[in-house]
Amino acid sequence: MGKKLPNPRWTTIYGFMLPGILVYLFIVIVPLALSIHFSFYKWSGGLSKDFIGFHNYSQLLQDAKFWFSFRNNMIITLLSIIGQLGIAFVLAVILQAKWVKLRELHRTVLFLPVVLPAVVVGFIWNLIYSQNYGILNSLLKGLHLADWIRPWLDDPKIVIYSVTIPIIWQWIGLYLIIFMASIQSIPGEIYEGAEIDGATGFKKVIYITLPMMYDTLRVAIMLCIAGNMKIFDNIFVMTGGGPGNSSTVMAQYAYNTSFGKFQLGYGSAISIGMIVLSLGLILLSRRLMGGRSLES
Amino acid sequence: MKKATMLALGTTAAMLALSACGASGGKDAAPGGASDSGSNGGSAPSIKLTLEDRLLETSTEGAVIAHRKMIDEFKKEHPNVEISEESLQDATYKTKIKTLAAGNDMPDVFELLGSDAQMFVDNKLIMPLDDIMNQDSEWKKGFIPSTLKDFTVNGVLAGAPMQMLSTSLIFYNKDIFDKVGITEFPKTWKEFTDAIDTLKAKGYTPISLGNKDKWVAESSILSELGDRFTGTDWFNSIKNNQGAKFTDKPFVDALTALQSLSKMGAFNSDLNSIDNSQQRTAFYNGKAAMFFEGDWAISSLSSEAPQEIKDATHLAILPSVEGGAGKANVVSGGAAWAFAINANLKGDKLQAAIDLVKKLTGVEEANAAAENNAVAATIPTDYDKSKVVPLFNEYLEMFKNLEQSPIYDGQLSPAVIETMNNGLQDLLIQRITPEQLAKDIQSTYEGS
Numbered sequence: 002m003g004k005k006l007p008n009p010r011w012t013t014i015y016g017f018m019l020p021g022i023l024v025y026l027f028i029v030i031v032p033l034a035l036s037i038h039f040s041f042y043k044w045s046g047g048l049s050k051d052f053i054g055f056h057n058y059s060q061l062l063q064d065a066k067f068w069f070s071f072r073n074n075m076i077i078t079l080l081s082i083i084g085q086l087g088i089a090f091v092l093a094v095i096l097q098a099k100w101v102k103l104r105e106l107h108r109t110v111l112f113l114p115v116v117l118p119a120v121v122v123g124f125i126w127n128l129i130y131s132q133n134y135g136i137l138n139s140l141l142k143g144l145h146l147a148d149w150i151r152p153w154l155d156d157p158k159i160v161i162y163s164v165t166i167p168i169i170w171q172w173i174g175l176y177l178i179i180f181m182a183s184i185q186s187i188p189g190e191i192y193e194g195a196e197i198d199g200a201t202g203f204k205k206v207i208y209i210t211l212p213m214m215y216d217t218l219r220v221a222i223m224l225c226i227a228g229n230m231k232i233f234d235n236i237f238v239m240t241g242g243g244p245g246n247s248s249t250v251m252a253q254y255a256y257n258t259s260f261g262k263f264q265l266g267y268g269s270a271i272s273i274g275m276i277v278l279s280l281g282l283i284l285l286s287r288r289l290m291g292g293r294s295l296e297s
Numbered sequence: 298m299k300k301a302t303m304l305a306l307g308t309t310a311a312m313l314a315l316s317a318c319g320a321s322g323g324k325d326a327a328p329g330g331a332s333d334s335g336s337n338g339g340s341a342p343s344i345k346l347t348l349e350d351r352l353l354e355t356s357t358e359g360a361v362i363a364h365r366k367m368i369d370e371f372k373k374e375h376p377n378v379e380i381s382e383e384s385l386q387d388a389t390y391k392t393k394i395k396t397l398a399a400g401n402d403m404p405d406v407f408e409l410l411g412s413d414a415q416m417f418v419d420n421k422l423i424m425p426l427d428d429i430m431n432q433d434s435e436w437k438k439g440f441i442p443s444t445l446k447d448f449t450v451n452g453v454l455a456g457a458p459m460q461m462l463s464t465s466l467i468f469y470n471k472d473i474f475d476k477v478g479i480t481e482f483p484k485t486w487k488e489f490t491d492a493i494d495t496l497k498a499k500g501y502t503p504i505s506l507g508n509k510d511k512w513v514a515e516s517s518i519l520s521e522l523g524d525r526f527t528g529t530d531w532f533n534s535i536k537n538n539q540g541a542k543f544t545d546k547p548f549v550d551a552l553t554a555l556q557s558l559s560k561m562g563a564f565n566s567d568l569n570s571i572d573n574s575q576q577r578t579a580f581y582n583g584k585a586a587m588f589f590e591g592d593w594a595i596s597s598l599s600s601e602a603p604q605e606i607k608d609a610t611h612l613a614i615l616p617s618v619e620g621g622a623g624k625a626n627v628v629s630g631g632a633a634w635a636f637a638i639n640a641n642l643k644g645d646k647l648q649a650a651i652d653l654v655k656k657l658t659g660v661e662e663a664n665a666a667a668e669n670n671a672v673a674a675t676i677p678t679d680y681d682k683s684k685v686v687p688l689f690n691e692y693l694e695m696f697k698n699l700e701q702s703p704i705y706d707g708q709l710s711p712a713v714i715e716t717m718n719n720g721l722q723d724l725l726i727q728r729i730t731p732e733q734l735a736k737d738i739q740s741t742y743e744g745s
Contacts, residue, residue: 045416132567133579154570157728241509244569245723260392262712263416265399 033276040270045263057270066246067271070254071278077165077250078229078282084169086221089176094206096177097184108181112174119171123238126167130154130239154240157247164236164248171235172228176221183217184210219290223283230279251275342379344649349383349397349404351390351634359596359669360460364657366665371656378649388510398422406650409456409637411447411707412714417637418450424638426454429651439660443701444632444674447708456635457658458674460666463630463696464591464704465521465615468598472609473501473586482613486554489616493563496586504558505585506568506725507576511718514725516706517589519555519717520629521615524702526551528622532703535742543739544732547622552724552731554618559725569722581606591630592692596670599686612691614699628699632674633707672696716741 040057044050061067092111096104114122129137130153138150153163187210195205211218233252236242242249242257249257255275259268352364372380383404385393391410397403398413403422417423430437437445444458469482474492477499483489493503508514524532527547534541558564565571565579577594579585581602588594599607617625636654638647656662663673667680670689706714717738723729729737 045420049420127570130570132565132570152566152570155567155726157723157726240570241511243509243511243719243722244726245719245728257715260395261715263395264712 036269036272039266040273042266043264044266050266053266057267058274060267061270061274066249067251067254067274069246070249070251073161073248074230074232074250076161077168077232078226080162080165081169081172081229082222082225084165085172085176085225086218088169089173089180092173092177093180093184094210096181098202108177111177114171115174117171119234120238122167122171123235126235127154127239130163155244157244160240160244160248164239167235167239168229168232172225176225179217179221180214183214187213219287222286222290226282226286227279230275230282251278342377344378344645346378346380346406346646346649346653347382347404348380348653349385349390349394349407351385351387351408353384353386357597357600358593359671360593360666360673362669363662363665363671363673364459367656367662370661371653374656375649375652378653380653403639403641405639405642405646406653407637407639408459409448409635411631411633411635411704412709412711414448414455414635415450415710418453418455422640423455424640424642424647426457426638430454430457433655436655436659439663439675440658441674441676447632448635456637457654458632458635459658460632460634461630461672461674462591462593462633462704463628463692463699463701464633464707465517465589465629466592466594466692467587467589467613467615468580468594468610469587469613470580470583470585470606470609471611472605473583477501482611483616485616486618490558490561493558493561497562502565502579502585503563503587505576505579505588506564507571507573508568508722508725509570509572509575511722512706513573513576513589514555514721515714515718516629516704517591519551519721520705521627521702522555522618523548523551523705524623524627524629525615525618525625526554526621526623528624529627529702531622532708536703536708543742544735549731549735550621552734555721556724556727556731560727564725568725577601592672595686595688595692599670599688607688610688612688612695614695623702624700626699627702629704630701631704631707633704635674710742712744713738713742 041052041054042050043053043056095101096107101107117125129135132138132152132155135153137153141147141149151159154160191209191213192205195209200208231252232250233256236248236250237253237256240248242253251271252275255268255271258271259265348368350364352361352368354365356362368380368382372378390408394407394410395413398417398420401420401422409417409423414423418425440458441461444461445454448454448456448458467482473496474480474482477495479492479495483492496503506513527545531541531545531547533539535543559568565585573590574597576585576588577590577598580588583606598610602610614626614628636657638650638654642650658673658675660675660678663675663677664680666673667677668684670686672693705717709717717734720729720734720737724731724734
C-alpha cells in the first residue's frame, strides 16, 4: 500500500494517449466539424456548393417533418426508459433473491438479444409481426383473441409502438447486467440490519436497493436517452420509416434527406439538430435527477 | 495475452490477403482452365480499374448473369487490366454511389441511375460519351435509340445504357380469372375494377402489393397509370420545366384512381410492410390473382414459382382510362441504368474503361441477356431461342406492339421521387388525399 505511484513525464502520458486521441479526432471530431461546415451550404454532392448561411437552420426550425420525427424519438425514449429500465430493475431484484435457481442461465438468456445485430433483431420482429405468417397473430388466434389482431406495422396510429417493443426487448439485458452489478456492490450488512429491524422484501427494495443504486440509475437513464436519440437500424429494417413518415426517427430523416433527396447540406443541419436536442435532453435529465456528481 | 492478439491480427491479415488473391485468381482461371492463366500471366497487370456495380454473383436475374459473363470474358481478353470490383445490393449501391459522389471519389466505371445523371453531370463527375461513341458507329448503332435518349442530359450522353426495362407489367393468373368467370383480361378501367370486385367477392386478393421499399407503387403502377391520364407530353413538360404542374387535374386523377383501388380493397392490407419479393409469395401460393412488377420478375418467377402457377401466368398492361390523354398501348419503361465512366480518367486507363463498357453493352451482351430472358439496351442478333422461357417469349411478342413512357424514378429528381414514394404509402392507406399529395410533390418540385 505504501508503494510509490509512478510519476511519468507529461510527454510519456501524451505519447500513450496520442493514438487514442488521433482515432477519436478522425472518426468523431473531424466529421462533426465537416458536418457543421456543410450545414451552411446548399450542396447536392460533388464540386459545386452554395453558401447560404443559417438558412438550413431556419428551415429546420419550421420543418414539421423534423419535429414529427423528434416526437417519435421522444416516444421511443420515454417508453424505453419505462420499459427497459423498469423491467431490468424488477428482473435484477428477482434474480438477486435467494430462491432463484439457475441464475447464470437466466442472466445469459436475458443478455442474448444485446449481442444480436440490430438488423437481425429487425428481421426477427418482422417475422413475428407478419400478418399472415407471423407468430404474434397465430398466438392471438390460439388464445381466442382474434379481435386483437392488428396490422402491426401498417397502421400509422400504432406503428411507432410496434417498433418500440423490439427496441425495449433488445436492451433489457444490458441494463439488467448494470443493475445486477450495482446491487451486488451494496454491502450485505445493510440488508441484514434491515432484516433485524423487520423490513420485508418489498420495503428492502424501496428503502435500501433503490437509494443505494441511484447513481447507477442516472447513468442508465443517460445511456438510454443517448441510445434512443440515435436509433435507426431496427426501424429502418422493419418499416423503412413507413407507412409514409409514421415511424421515421431523426436519424432516418437525416439519412433520407442526405442520401434519398441528396440534399447533403440540409441533411448535415438535421444531424447537428439531433446532437443539440440529444445533449439538451441529457442535460435536462441530469438536472431533474439532481446535480450530485457521480463520485459522491 | 498481447502477443496472442498480435498473432491473431497478423494471421487474419494474412488470410485476408490470401483469400483475396485466391478469389481473383480463381475467377480468372475458372473459365479457361489453369494453363490459360499461365500462358497470358507472364507480366503483371499494368492497368488497374475500379468497378462499382449491382451485379451480384448470386443473382438469378437474367441481365445480371449476362453482365457477369461479359466481365469474366473481359478479364480473359485483357490480361494487362486488373479489375477490382465491388458488387452491392440495389439499395446499398444507390447510397454508396451517392456517398462516393459527395466525396468526389468516383470509381473508374460504375452503374448510373437515370435520375442521378443530371446531378452527376452538373458536378462534372462523369465522362461524356458522345465523342467516344461517335468514333465507334458499330457500337452506337446497336443501341435501341430511346435508351440513348434516356441518358442524354443537357445535350451530353452520360452513360452507355445497360438494359431495356418495362417497369409496369401485370402478371396475372389465368386459372383464377377463368375460375371466377372472367374470360379475357379487362380492356377498360371499368372492366378492370369490375374484375377486382369479382375476384374479391370470391375470396382472392385481387392485386398482391408489397410497397415496403416504396418504389413498387410508384415505379410499377403509377408511372404507367399516370401516363394513361396525363399523356407523355405532360411528363416532358414537367421534366424540362415547361410549365406543367403535379397539381394539374390529370395527375391528381391518376392519384385518385390509385387510391380508389386501395379503397375498394384491391390490395392486401399489409401492403406497406412487405416488399416486392414477398408480394410474389401470395401470387405463388395462388392466393392473389395479379401483381405488378417489371420484366425482371419474369426470370425470377420462372425459377421460383410452382409449375402450375408458371403455366397459368400471363402478362398484361393496364387498361385504358376514360378521357385520359395517354395512349393505351404504352408501358412505362426505359433504360433506367447505364454504365458510366469517371470524368478524371486519361490515357490507357480511359481506353481500358471504354473497352470494358463496350464489352458490357455490346451485342454479345445482348445475346447473352436474351438467352437468360432479359432485354438489353442493345438489340440481340443471334441467340439460342430454345433457352428462353415461354413467358419471356410472350413478353417479347407483346413488346413489339408497345410504346414506352418514362419511368418516374428513372427520370425525375431524387427529391421529387422521395416525396412521391413516401406520400404514396400514405395515399394507399387513405391517410392523405390525392390533392394534398399532389401539392406536396409540387412544392418539392419547385424547391429543388
